Amino acid sequence: MMGKRMHHNSKGRMSSKGYDNSKPSSPGVSPYNKPSKIPGGVSLGKTKVDNLCPIPYIRQQDNAVTLPRLTGILARSADEPIGMDELDALQLELESLLCNTALRIRYFQGEIESIDTNESKREKKNKAAGKQLQYPIKRKFPEDKLVKTKDCTKLSNQPKVPKLKSFGGSSGVAQNYLNDNINSENSVKLDLSQLTLPKNNIPYKFWNSVEPYCAPVTLDDIRFLESLMVQSSNTTLPPIPPLGKHYSEVWADEHISEDQNASNPNKQRASGWSPDASNLRKKFEKSSDNNMITGPLTQRLVSALMEENVMPYEVPDIKVKQTTNTKNSYKNSLTLEKCLRKELVEQGILDPEDLPPLTNPADDEILAEIKKCQTELTAVRKENCRNLKNLIGLCKQEMIRLNLKKQLDQVDMECIDTYKKMVAAKQKKRPITKKEKEDAWRAINEQIRLNKEINALPLTGPNTS
Amino acid sequence: MPLTADVAAQQVQERLRSLHRLIYDIETERTRNEQCIDSILRAEKATESSSSADDSSSSSHQQMQLKSLYKAGLTAAEQEERVLRAALSRIYEIRSIKNERRIQARHAGNKETIGCGALMKMLLSAAQTLPLHVGRVGERAPPLCGAVPADPGHIARPGDAVAALVRVSEKEENWILAEVVSWLPAQGKYEVDDIDEEQKNRHVLSKRRVVALPLMRAEPRTDEPALFPKGALVMALYPQTTCFYRAVVNRLPATHADPYEVLFEDSSYADGYSPAERVAQRYVIAIKEGKGRGT
Numbered sequence: 069m070m071g072k073r074m075h076h077n078s079k080g081r082m083s084s085k086g087y088d089n090s091k092p093s094s095p096g097v098s099p100y101n102k103p104s105k106i107p108g109g110v111s112l113g114k115t116k117v118d119n120l121c122p123i124p125y126i127r128q129q130d131n132a133v134t135l136p137r138l139t140g141i142l143a144r145s146a147d148e149p150i151g152m153d154e155l156d157a158l159q160l161e162l163e164s165l166l167c168n169t170a171l172r173i174r175y176f177q178g179e180i181e182s183i184d185t186n187e188s189k190r191e192k193k194n195k196a197a198g199k200q201l202q203y204p205i206k207r208k209f210p211e212d213k214l215v216k217t218k219d220c221t222k223l224s225n226q227p228k229v230p231k232l233k234s235f236g237g238s239s240g241v242a243q244n245y246l247n248d249n250i251n252s253e254n255s256v257k258l259d260l261s262q263l264t265l266p267k268n269n270i271p272y273k274f275w276n277s278v279e280p281y282c283a284p285v286t287l288d289d290i291r292f293l294e295s296l297m298v299q300s301s302n303t304t305l306p307p308i309p310p311l312g313k314h315y316s317e318v319w320a321d322e323h324i325s326e327d328q329n330a331s332n333p334n335k336q337r338a339s340g341w342s343p344d345a346s347n348l349r350k351k352f353e354k355s356s357d358n359n360m361i362t363g364p365l366t367q368r369l370v371s372a373l374m375e376e377n378v379m380p381y382e383v384p385d386i387k388v389k390q391t392t393n394t395k396n397s398y399k400n401s402l403t404l405e406k407c408l409r410k411e412l413v414e415q416g417i418l419d420p421e422d423l424p425p426l427t428n429p430a431d432d433e434i435l436a437e438i439k440k441c442q443t444e445l446t447a448v449r450k451e452n453c454r455n456l457k458n459l460i461g462l463c464k465q466e467m468i469r470l471n472l473k474k475q476l477d478q479v480d481m482e483c484i485d486t487y488k489k490m491v492a493a494k495q496k497k498r499p500i501t502k503k504e505k506e507d508a509w510r511a512i513n514e515q516i517r518l519n520k521e522i523n524a525l526p527l528t529g530p531n532t533s
Numbered sequence: 534m535p536l537t538a539d540v541a542a543q544q545v546q547e548r549l550r551s552l553h554r555l556i557y558d559i560e561t562e563r564t565r566n567e568q569c570i571d572s573i574l575r576a577e578k579a580t581e582s583s584s585s586a587d588d589s590s591s592s593s594h595q596q597m598q599l600k601s602l603y604k605a606g607l608t609a610a611e612q613e614e615r616v617l618r619a620a621l622s623r624i625y626e627i628r629s630i631k632n633e634r635r636i637q638a639r640h641a642g643n644k645e646t647i648g649c650g651a652l653m654k655m656l657l658s659a660a661q662t663l664p665l666h667v668g669r670v671g672e673r674a675p676p677l678c679g680a681v682p683a684d685p686g687h688i689a690r691p692g693d694a695v696a697a698l699v700r701v702s703e704k705e706e707n708w709i710l711a712e713v714v715s716w717l718p719a720q721g722k723y724e725v726d727d728i729d730e731e732q733k734n735r736h737v738l739s740k741r742r743v744v745a746l747p748l749m750r751a752e753p754r755t756d757e758p759a760l761f762p763k764g765a766l767v768m769a770l771y772p773q774t775t776c777f778y779r780a781v782v783n784r785l786p787a788t789h790a791d792p793y794e795v796l797f798e799d800s801s802y803a804d805g806y807s808p809a810e811r812v813a814q815r816y817v818i819a820i821k822e823g824k825g826r827g828t
Contacts (some may be wrong), residue, residue, distance in 0.1 A: 122577075123570050123606075128563055141556055150549045152627075156662050158552075159624045163665045163789050165559070166617040167752050169610050170667045172566075174755070176607040177670060183600045190593070 124171040126164070135161045285466045293463060297456045300449055305442050308435065365408045469525050476518040482511045541634045548623045548630075555620040562613040569606040576602050625664045636692045652729065653773060656710070659694070660813030665789050666749040666756060674759035679751030679814055681759050689713045689723065689745045696768060696777045696818055697725045698742040699734075708768060708777035710816070711736070713743075729775050744768075744821060750814045752789045760785050761793070761817060769795045770816035779820060783809050793817050 131139045137157040141150055150158065412418045486508045493500055580595045647655065666678045676684050689695055690713065697711040711725040714735065723743045727734045751759035761767055761782045768777040784794035792813045796806035 123573065125566065125570055128560075128567055138556065138559075141553065142560055146550075146553055146557075149546070150553055152545075152549075155624055155627065156658060159621065159662055160790055162559075162617055162621050162624070163667075163752075165563075166614065166621060166665070166667050167754060167789055169566075169614045169617060170669070170752070170755050172610045173607060173614060174670055176603045176610060179603045180600055180607065183596050183603070186596065187593075 123175055124168050126168055135165070137161050138165075284470055285463050287467070290460060290463045290467070293456055293460045297453065297460065300452050300456065303449075305445060308438055311432075364405075365412065366405050369408065465525060469522060472518055472522050472525075476515065476522065479511055479514045479518060483508075483515060486511055536630070536633050536637055538634065541630050544630050545627050548627045552620055552623040552627075555616055555623065558616045559613070559620060562609070562616050566606070566609045566613050569602070569609045573599070573602045573606055621665070628662065628664075632692055649729075652775075656728070656770075656775075656816075657813070660792075660815040661790065663747070663813075663815050664749045665752055666759070667752045667789075668756045668759075674751055674756045675749070677745060677747050678749040679747055679756065679759035680761045680765075680817075680819065681747075681751075682819055683745050687745065688716050689743065691715055693748070694728070694746040694815070695723070695725060696744045696746065697723075697736060697738055698821075699727075699736050699738065708744075710746075710770060710775040710777070711743075727775070741821075744818050746818060747815055750789060753786050753791070754788070757785075760814075761819075766820050767795065768818050768820050769793070769797070769810075769812040771797060772810050772812065777816070777818070780810075780812075780817075781806065782817075786814065 126134055131142075137154055138161045141154070141158065413420055486504070489504065490500060490508070493504075576595070576599050580592070580599060666674055668674055674681050676682065676687065683689075693713045695711050695713055696708045698706050698708050699711075701707045710728040712728055714724040714726050716723055717737070720737075720739075722737050722739050725736050725738060725743065727736070751757075753760060763782050763785060765782045767780055767782055769780040770776070771778050778797050780795040780797045782793055783796050786793055792811040794809045795812050795817065796809060798805060799807040802808075
């Protein structure tokens with residue numbers, strides 16, 4: 069090669085011009101080693117880096133530095149023409165401006181495209197949401213087959229068209245993205261951040277939900293169970309409150325007081341019922357008090373009196389009371405009942421235990437319901453306590469097993485270590501010392517012992533069937 | 534129509550005046566562009582600062598605002614590009630007028646004799662002032678731009694620079710830098726002049742032996758596909774000579790004013806390649822397999 073060139077030089081193409089014909093390859097001779105004279109390349113690079121501006125452009129304030137010839141020509145008036153000698157430099161400067169502008173156009177187009185891409189993505193999302201809403205329609209229409217033939221075209225097109233569109237859009241997006249990639253580095257950064265795929269964290273969610281069921285039992289678990297146990301055994305059922313006023317009385321009182329207030333707005337709206345109201349009500353009630361239910365003994369007494377008209381034995385006080393007072397109020401009847409009881413017990417006719425309860429429980433549905441609930445609750449609580457006790461027992465066993473397992477793991481590790489040591493020793497042809505042998509045996513025995521112990525334990529945990 | 538010196542000078546003056554006007558226009562456009570860019574930068578900053586508190590509706594509003602700003606910037610940049618292209622085309626026109634004049638003068642017989650130093654300078658300047666192709670978006674570089682080969686039926690015009698394979702001795706052929714004098718269609722041959730005036734040789738060569746040099750440079754940042762890739766085998770003009778030799782592209786030009794960096798095949802070096810040399814786009818051409826060896 070060199071010889072060729074020498075030959076060619078000797079041919080006289082260059083040698084006669086006094087050029088260094090022996091060193092045509094010297095890089096120093098190359099006229100391109102003066103890049104400072106080339107304005108475009110240097111200036112472009114500089115402005116880009118200095119400004120740290122993503123948009124490629126040459127600031128006018130840098131004119132004097134980056135575009136000296138252009139600045140010179142601009143400073144002159146139009147009368148002073150451009151010289152031919154200025155053309156080369158001017159051309160280079162204009163070219164760097166043009167190239168800069170071309171790059172800027174690409175940058176803007178890339179940015180606009182990336183914004184459009186984002187928009188179309190957003191629209192696609194909306195469309196996807198819309199599609200989901202449309203699915204029920206699609207599912208429904210096979211049911212009414214008569215309508216199907218008519219509306220088929222309309223309906224089937226509806227959900228499909230946006231789908232197709234969005235698919236086309238997405239492939240277009242990908243292409244645009246590729247183009248962006250090539251065209252402008254700056255927009256790539258933007259795009260990457262905007263195109264990050266949604267993370268698929270379902271597996272993590274799943275394993276997180278499963279974890280508590282598989283995790284080893286800890287002391288905290290036992291403590292929690294014990295606290296539950298204490299809670300459930302300590303709580304006593306709420307006591308049944310004493311019987312209050314009958315709802316019909318309360319309602320009647322409310323009603324009357326309302327009426328009164330409505331008729332006399334000037335009167336004070338006292339809390340509760342005014343004494344007039346309860347008096348009024350009592351007056352109304354007197355007529356209906358006849359069929360009022362009193363205590364069971366009173367009822368028996370009354371019925372006996374009414375049927376036979378003759379008393380086998382006299383109870384004059386009560387009789388008087390009955391004739392005069394029974395109709396007064398329910399309260400009075402209760403006192404009558406109490407008196408009757410007292411009298412019967414005092415006379416020795418009835419024992420206190422034989423007395424029927426003051427109010428008949430069968431009569432009170434609500435009380436019966438409360439009692440029923442209470443018995444149920446007690447049963448559940450007993451069952452809970454039993455289960456908790458069982459669980460605590462199992463947990464304690466599991467703890468023991470876990471402890472053993474931990475020990476076993478340690479021993480296993482020890483065994484593996486010893487095995488490795490022994491293999492290494494064999495490879496090095498080093499005799500195994502007695503102590504090492506003893507250690508190995510000890511570890512293996514321990515392993516066997518622990519295994520036996522673990523197997524001897526009753527099964528607990530998820531494996532128990 | 535013969536281009537007389539007077540007419541040529543008049544045409545050149547006209548172009549120069551037009552160029553001068555265009556340069557004022559360019560500056561006006563640049564002011565406008567700078568305003569657009571400033572507002573875009575402000576908007577971008579605002580978007581960035583507010584993007585932390587990501588509110589989709591307001592961010593989408595900002596995006597739309599940015600988009601309209603970008604569109605304004607795009608229009609301004611396109612306008613600037615138009616004016617710049619117009620100005621550059623004035624310069625290219627002036628050059629072609631001058632070239633035309635030169636060819637006519639040569640035909641008339643009065644060859645300007647230039648020394649070797651001047652020739653080298655001229656070659657370099659011709660390479661540097663070769664029209665630059667800055668592609669529009671989506672536009673492909675035309676033939677004879679950078680590494681893009683000529684169309685199969687391409688006929689180089691008189692005055693075009695070519696690489697010509699000429700026999701320099703009994704056993705040896707060289708690819709030399711030459712200029713087309715005329716195309717002889719009947720024979721399918723070119724009449725070419727050695728660029729080195731000293732040789733005074735006129736060659737008549739078949740079309741196979743003539744490779745047209747690029748008529749345009751390709752802008753690396755916009756038209757990279759029109760450049761030879763790194764590692765490509767090429768023919769490159771050895772610096773300070775007028776001969777083409779086989780070389781490997783070592784580095785592509787970074788800007789429109791940059792040359793290639795090539796490694797010439799050279800058996801005198803241990804690895805078979807010379808140190809890196811800088812060769813302008815105009816003087817790097819695709820290799821003609823089997824012909825380039827010159828043996």
